[in-house]
Amino acid sequence: MAPKAAAAAAEEAPAPQTPRKRGRPRKVPVEQAPEEAAATAGQDATKRRRGRPRKTAASSDKLQGGNNNSPAAPPSHQQSVDAGEASPFSVLPREEKRVLLGHLNRFESSAGVQDRALELYVNSQLFQTAINEFRTWMLRALTDDLRAVLLELPSGSAAQELLFGYFAQFVLTKFKKEVRAYRDLVKTVDLRQPHLWYPIARSMKRRIIYHAGPTNSGKTYHALQAMTAAPSGVYCGPLRLLAMEIYDSCNANGTYCNLITGQERKEVEGASHTSCTIEMTSTQKRVDVAVIDEIQMIGDEQRGWAWTRALQGLAANEIHLCGDASALPLVRQMADAMGEELTVQSYDRFTPLAIEERYLRRGYASVQPGDCVVAFSRRDIFDIKQIIEQSTGYRVCVVYGALPPEMRRNQARLFNAPDNSYDVLVASDAIGMGLNLNIRRVIFHTLHKFEGNFKQPVSVSQIKQIAGRAGRRNSQYNKGVVTCLNKADMPRLREALDTPLEDLSTPAAGLFPEFEHLEMFAGQLPEESFARLLTRFGEEARLDGTYFFCKQDSVIHLAKLLSRVPSLTLEERYHLCNAPCNTRDPRSASAFLHFASQYALGVPVTLDIAEPKKAPASPEELRHMEAVHQIVSLYIWLSFRFKRDMYPGQQSAMRLSERIINLMAEGLHNIGAPGSLVFEQGKRAVAVANVRHNRILTSANEVSSDYWERYWTDGRGRRKSYALDRQSTQSGMQLAA
Numbered sequence: 252m253a254p255k256a257a258a259a260a261a262e263e264a265p266a267p268q269t270p271r272k273r274g275r276p277r278k279v280p281v282e283q284a285p286e287e288a289a290a291t292a293g294q295d296a297t298k299r300r301r302g303r304p305r306k307t308a309a310s311s312d313k314l315q316g317g318n319n320n321s322p323a324a325p326p327s328h329q330q331s332v333d334a335g336e337a338s339p340f341s342v343l344p345r346e347e348k349r350v351l352l353g354h355l356n357r358f359e360s361s362a363g364v365q366d367r368a369l370e371l372y373v374n375s376q377l378f379q380t381a382i383n384e385f386r387t388w389m390l391r392a393l394t395d396d397l398r399a400v401l402l403e404l405p406s407g408s409a410a411q412e413l414l415f416g417y418f419a420q421f422v423l424t425k426f427k428k429e430v431r432a433y434r435d436l437v438k439t440v441d442l443r444q445p446h447l448w449y450p451i452a453r454s455m456k457r458r459i460i461y462h463a464g465p466t467n468s469g470k471t472y473h474a475l476q477a478m479t480a481a482p483s484g485v486y487c488g489p490l491r492l493l494a495m496e497i498y499d500s501c502n503a504n505g506t507y508c509n510l511i512t513g514q515e516r517k518e519v520e521g522a523s524h525t526s527c528t529i530e531m532t533s534t535q536k537r538v539d540v541a542v543i544d545e546i547q548m549i550g551d552e553q554r555g556w557a558w559t560r561a562l563q564g565l566a567a568n569e570i571h572l573c574g575d576a577s578a579l580p581l582v583r584q585m586a587d588a589m590g591e592e593l594t595v596q597s598y599d600r601f602t603p604l605a606i607e608e609r610y611l612r613r614g615y616a617s618v619q620p621g622d623c624v625v626a627f628s629r630r631d632i633f634d635i636k637q638i639i640e641q642s643t644g645y646r647v648c649v650v651y652g653a654l655p656p657e658m659r660r661n662q663a664r665l666f667n668a669p670d671n672s673y674d675v676l677v678a679s680d681a682i683g684m685g686l687n688l689n690i691r692r693v694i695f696h697t698l699h700k701f702e703g704n705f706k707q708p709v710s711v712s713q714i715k716q717i718a719g720r721a722g723r724r725n726s727q728y729n730k731g732v733v734t735c736l737n738k739a740d741m742p743r744l745r746e747a748l749d750t751p752l753e754d755l756s757t758p759a760a761g762l763f764p765e766f767e768h769l770e771m772f773a774g775q776l777p778e779e780s781f782a783r784l785l786t787r788f789g790e791e792a793r794l795d796g797t798y799f800f801c802k803q804d805s806v807i808h809l810a811k812l813l814s815r816v817p818s819l820t821l822e823e824r825y826h827l828c829n830a831p832c833n834t835r836d837p838r839s840a841s842a843f844l845h846f847a848s849q850y851a852l853g854v855p856v857t858l859d860i861a862e863p864k865k866a867p868a869s870p871e872e873l874r875h876m877e878a879v880h881q882i883v884s885l886y887i888w889l890s891f892r893f894k895r896d897m898y899p900g901q902q903s904a905m906r907l908s909e910r911i912i913n914l915m916a917e918g919l920h921n922i923g924a925p926g927s928l929v930f931e932q933g934k935r936a937v938a939v940a941n942v943r944h945n946r947i948l949t950s951a952n953e954v955s956s957d958y959w960e961r962y963w964t965d966g967r968g969r970r971k972s973y974a975l976d977r978q979s980t981q982s983g984m985q986l987a988a
């Protein structure tokens with residue numbers, strides 16, 4: 252049993268069973284303290300063997316009283332360990348010693364013993380100490396009767412059961428204080444009934460409606476219809492972008508709606524509705540109808556907790572969930588636990604989605620208007636953009652996660668508009684949610700992506716979600732097509748699209764402690780740093796199979812950074828650590844530390860960032876500007892969390908953010924345009940550009956050494972160029988294609 256699972260089962264601390272068939276294993280009642288339970292354990296086992304009446308917990312003290320004449324009762328710990336008597340073991344015949352030590356060796360090395368000890372609130376650290384001392388104690392405790400029983404037993408589980416009873420008695424007597432302390436600690440991290448954290452929601456009679464279906468099937472449309480028809484409502488979405496879309500469309504259609512995200516608070520006078528990112532949703536404010544979008548994200552390893560919280564905590568009479576059917580069994584289980592009614596409405600896709608069996612044979616030279624190329628790294632996205640723009644003449648929009656939502660929206664609008672030359676989109680998986688796009692064909696650049704340091708296959712549900720963007724209702728195309736750049740990826744694409752959504756499952760819902768939980772936990776461990784508290788909370792959390800503890804790497808990273816900042820309360824640390832700081836970027840991390848330090852000193856927090864003057868001219872410059880924008884965005888986020896007078900620069904930060912976004916948009920427009928320079932990092936050629944004659948070539952056969960020149964930036968950012976010979980030009984074209 253895994254330690255957490257064992258801890259979860261700890262309320263039923265088992266007493267040892269009889270070594271032979273007699274009687275069923277005894278379970279200690281939930282209320283019974285484990286030390287009481289175990290105090291009876293060893294004796295109980297041997298007594299039952301002998302047909303004596305079962306001993307009760309109440310009588311255990313008496314039996315423990317060290318009556319060595321009572322053959323099955325070992326001497327108490329005090330008696331056996333402290334009295335300093337010679338061990339009865341030392342005078343035994345060699346063969347008996349061998350058998351008895353064999354039992355003890357097997358017991359000590361058995362994997363199950365430590366897990367069972369956890370059920371008695373013996374943690375792993377204490378277990379090591381206890382198991383080391385147990386052997387000495389046991390050999391001293393060896394009565395004639397116990398010895399006879401052990402010698403009689405084969406070397407299997409019956410002997411282990413018997414020894415475990417004695418181990419329990421030993422550890423719970425000798426380490427009483429430690430066991431109690433651990434039990435109290437574990438009780439503060441009992442997360443098995445998180446729905447009870449929300450008293451308002453539990454006092455209501457809520458109805459849950461699950462809109463289940465594939466992409467582009469009208470799930471969100473129907474849920475939003477219910478929300479806007481109600482006197483009051485809230486939309487909870489996974490992205491700022493989606494929250495902004497719903498805010499705009501509600502207000503445009505006459506439903507007054509506020510916007511609340513980490514970085515925005517837009518209040519509309521007389522608004523009855525709110526559109527927010529799911530982390531920002533209130534569990535206090537009553538509304539008639541709530542919509543939770545992309546409910547399958549309840550299983551997301553980092554953000555799943557926000558969906559669990561919304562589903563269990565929203566104070567809404569009616570809750571509409573939109574998503575694929577993969578989370579349905581889990582939601583059903585959670586609804587049952589809350590005693591709430593669940594109705595399911597199923598949907599089919601509006602338009603057909605077909606696989607184009609001819610993968611992109613001529614590479615990106617053969618893209619067409621309405622194509623969306625999906626790649627999973629920023630570098631690939633810009634390489635592909637440049638290759639397409641320079642080999643086809645189409646203008647390319649890009650969408651990826653690090654672009655601010657305003658820019659993603661802006662790029663989507665450019666791509667959707669019929670009257671411009673932006674006909675092709677190159678995007679990351681960020682297009683999987685939230686954008687209505689005029690896509691005819693999705694082309695997967697690859698079906699692998701880096702997760703941390705490892706290349707992993709893209710998941711089936713992600714392939715489905717992204718592919719489903721093609722041929723969307725209300726777009727120009729009444730059917731969607733999907734294919735891959737490489738032939739080798741085609742079988743996986745087919746397999747993913749053929750997998751029914753019902754076969755995918757979201758096994759468990761994410762959880763993350765509310766501040767109150769951490770506060771209680773901190774009360775048990777007053778000496779621990781905040782980062783250690785978070786780690787230990789995750790380690791000790793008691794969960795059943797319905798929930799898992801969300802990954803908290805970034806939170807712990809920030810908590811460690813904050814350990815250098817004194818004078819912050821636990822609550823301040825908790826909120827600071829949940830800030831959207833890009834911990835992989837040292838500039839963001841150092842800005843975070845600067846903001847937190849100023850705040851801790853009680854001086855107004857300043858945003859010392861100079862306004863950029865010109866648009867980025869290369870992907871590298873754009874990346875730099877994205878990082879600057881993330882810092883500005885972090886400042887704005889903090890300014891909404893903490894007292895406004897501590898962040899006096901909120902308004903100027905918002906203006907700066909807007910200015911940076913405009914420059915980035917301008918930069919995106921220029922980067923990779925025909926005739927512009929082609930940049931290369933390191934040594935690999937990514938494309939060749941016909942800059943001298945501005946002639947657009949579509950196949951390697953047309954290449955002639957007269958026409959081509961190659962540009963790149965060297966390691967120090969200097970631009971260099973040289974004319975390509977025919978062979979290099981052709982290999983450049985092959986790379987480009």
Ligand SMILES: Nc1ncnc2c1ncn2[C@@H]1O[C@H](COP(=O)(O)OP(=O)(O)OP(=O)(O)O)[C@@H](O)[C@H]1O
Binds near residue numbers: 465466573723
């Ligand atoms: N009954 C309807 N009348 C008009 N338009 C509709 C209707 N149902 C859905 N649509 C439109 O079809 C498109 C897809 O609908 P919707 O966004 O609700 O699908 P979905 O299943 O939630 O898709 P996804 O999971 O991909 O977001 C949207 O543009 C939506 O406005």
